[in-house]
Amino acid sequence: MGTSGHETPEVLLNRTRFPPGKYKGKSDYVNKPIPLDALRGLMRFLHDDGIENGQLQFAPYGGIMDNISESETPFPYRSGYIFHIHYIAIWQEEGDETAQRHMNWTRRLYEYMKPYVSKFPRAAYLNYRDLDIGVNNNGYTSYDQASIWGLKYFRNNFRRLVEVKTKVDPHNFFRNEQSIPTLS
Structure with a gap:
């Protein structure tokens, strides 16, 4: 660092x-x-x-x-x-x-x-990472919006990954333009 x-x-x-x-x-x-x-x-x-x-x-x-x-x-x-x-x-x-x-x-x-x-x-x-598919809002976005790219990358695993992300990173610290969102 x-x-x-x-x-x-x-x-x-x-x-x-x-x-x-x-x-x-x-x-x-x-x-x-x-x-x-x-x-x-x-x-x-x-x-x-x-x-x-x-x-x-x-x-x-x-x-x-x-x-x-x-x-x-x-x-x-x-x-x-x-x-x-x-x-x-x-x-x-x-x-x-x-x-x-x-x-x-x-x-x-x-x-x-x-x-x-x-x-x-x-x-x-x-x-x-194909940003033409969509990007999140300054690192924070809804499940529905993130589903646009999340389903293309992860198919049926996307919901499970969102649930895990919500548990281990509830404040969405680890994020990028198309990261998995939290449910909160």
Whole structure:
């Protein structure tokens, strides 16, 4: 923390992930094969000349993961999912126009994939925090509002995680833009 010993616990909340305006990511889970024509369309996104570094990362699922129930851990995406996709735009050039172009590319790609990915809810991977899904109100928000992203990240485990959070962190000290809220 520091050498003076006078830092407040709020110093733990002062953290960053990626340099602002240099990275945009979104994610999806896939539970049935993507048709060949859709994959061809997906490849067209990767050849967009206006994007410095557009990437797709595919993570295969299955195997032993199919034997772990959705409720056994907070991470629900086990059985029934064949892979996970991470859509990424990375850029070095400065400027709002460049940032907006890359963020829009990622959002268009995400929209394009809508018919081919999980539904009800459309799932997302927590570690690729997608603030397009929604954010809480200055660190505090209602269960209903947080359900918008909470159900995408945790499915049926979200309510249980909110109950645990309410017991162990009733004042919501440990929070971020999409943290699990308390019930109080």
